[in-house]
Amino acid sequence: xxxxxxxxxxxxxxxxxxxxxxxxxxxxxxxxxxxxxxxxxxxxxxxxxxxxxxxxxxxxxxxxxxxxxxxxxxxxxxxxxxxxxxxxxxxxxxxxxxxxx
Numbered sequence: 001x002x003x004x005x006x007x008x009x010x011x012x013x014x015x016x017x018x019x020x021x022x023x024x025x026x027x028x029x030x031x032x033x034x035x036x037x038x039x040x041x042x043x044x045x046x047x048x049x050x051x052x053x054x055x056x057x058x059x060x061x062x063x064x065x066x067x068x069x070x071x072x073x074x075x076x077x078x079x080x081x082x083x084x085x086x087x088x089x090x091x092x093x094x095x096x097x098x099x100x101x
Contacts, residue, residue: 031053
């Protein structure tokens with residue numbers, strides 16, 4: 001088995017069972033450890049290791065740690081649908097205006 005694939009499977013497994021791990025271990029720490037392991041063994045470049053870290057997970061977990069409510073699918077949907085509708089209307093108006101000129 002490829003070493004990089006083995007590390008990816010180990011990361012996935014540790015994230016899946018993290019409730020059984022010590023309380024202080026977070027998803028972003030597991031992902032960072034995997035990226036560092038691949039970096040030290042020379043399997044990926046420093047840029048690749050940096051890109052392997054999911055910064056959204058870090059931000060969400062840290063905000064929840066400091067008392068913020070979690071950002072759910074419905075919160076996301078409530079923001080994205082109006083933005084999408086406005087984007088479609090503006091795009092349509094732009095195309096109609098350009099075609100009329």
